Amino acid sequence: MPRQTIVQDSNTIRFGSAKIEAGATVGTLVDVGAANNVVFTESWDAVKVKSQNAGIITVGIQNQKAKVTFDMLETNMTRLNMLRGGIDTYSVIAAAPVNVTTESVTLDTTVATRLAYKNGAGTIVTAIVVDNAGGVPYTVNTDYAVGIDSAGYTVITRIAGGGIADGETVFVDYTYTPNASKTLSSGGKFTMTQNVLRLTNTNAAGKDYTITFYKANTAEGINFTYNDDENVEPDSTSVVMECERDEDLAAGAQLFTIVDEQGA
Numbered sequence: 399m400p401r402q403t404i405v406q407d408s409n410t411i412r413f414g415s416a417k418i419e420a421g422a423t424v425g426t427l428v429d430v431g432a433a434n435n436v437v438f439t440e441s442w443d444a445v446k447v448k449s450q451n452a453g454i455i456t457v458g459i460q461n462q463k464a465k466v467t468f469d470m471l472e473t474n475m476t477r478l479n480m481l482r483g484g485i486d487t488y489s490v491i492a493a494a495p496v497n498v499t500t501e502s503v504t505l506d507t508t509v510a511t512r513l514a515y516k517n518g519a520g521t522i523v524t525a526i527v528v529d530n531a532g533g534v535p536y537t538v539n540t541d542y543a544v545g546i547d548s549a550g551y552t553v554i555t556r557i558a559g560g561g562i563a564d565g566e567t568v569f570v571d572y573t574y575t576p577n578a579s580k581t582l583s584s585g586g587k588f589t590m591t592q593n594v595l596r597l598t599n600t601n602a603a604g605k606d607y608t609i610t611f612y613k614a615n616t617a618e619g620i621n622f623t624y625n626d627d628e629n630v631e632p633d634s635t636s637v638v639m640e641c642e643r644d645e646d647l648a649a650g651a652q653l654f655t656i657v658d659e660q661g662a
Contacts, residue, residue, distance in 0.1 A: 416598055424594050427596055430470065432472050433472075434468070436468040463642050465617070467637065468636075469637070473622065475488065481616050481637060485587045486582050488580070489581045492519070492578060493518070494575075495573050496573065497572075498574065501569065502569055503567065504568075505554065506556075508555055509555070510547065516549075516550050519550075521550075522544060523573060528541070528569070528570050529571075530569070541560035542554055542568075554570065592614060603660075606659045608658075611641040612643075618636075618637075
């Protein structure tokens with residue numbers, strides 16, 4: 399059978415799933431984690447204005463909205479609480495502090511490097527001491543800087559011109575406090591805060607295909623599926639996010655924005 403056409407633009411053929419991020423603003427988005435069955439659907443109600451003697455005058459739409467569904471494989475209470483927009487009571491119980499000694503960390507250029515352990519509260523670990531191989535300590539904010547990344551891990555960054563050579567391995571002592579438990583209780587709260595939601599597909603060339611939704615909220619309650627004990631597939635939490643227009647934005651860009659680096 400003959401071919402009906404040829405590929406017009408191979409860069410626009412998409413492969414793979416998407417990273418899911420959510421947060422109060424575009425600048426505070428957090429990775430939701432591993433998920434299956436990520437689906438984006440747009441919908442609206444069609445509008446046709448007809449005349450009795452001239453047929454259809456206007457064709458348009460109303461009630462434009464979007465829906466994003468996915469199955470969370472990481473049923474993380476912190477992330478779930480954020481997605482549910484504050485309708486729950488969420489609390490964390492801290493465990494006993496843990497001391498770490500001589501954790502080796504290689505500091506390349508001025509790229510932030512994670513420590514192996516983090517505080518359950520997502521704050522910077524305490525009692526940080528950074529030494530060289532001979533046990534001589536370096537000075538914070540002179541030789542190195544301390545910060546925190548989007549996942550709540552403490553990071554160490556070499557300061558150019560300080561005492562730490564590029565590519566040097568240093569040894570870090572610190573104390574971290576893990577969580578003993580997380581609790582999510584629900585029932586009796588009725589006001590939900592909406593989030594920004596973003597889906598990002600990255601291809602083999604490192605180019606992104608990104609969809610950002612400006613006002614998204616969880617549209618259905620928890621649907622957690624327990625698998626059979628012999629099933630090697632992880633249990634999952636089904637999430638349905640409903641996205642509506644942000645009328646504070648310019649008309650034509652209120653519901654979502656697609657940025658396509660792959661097909662550019």
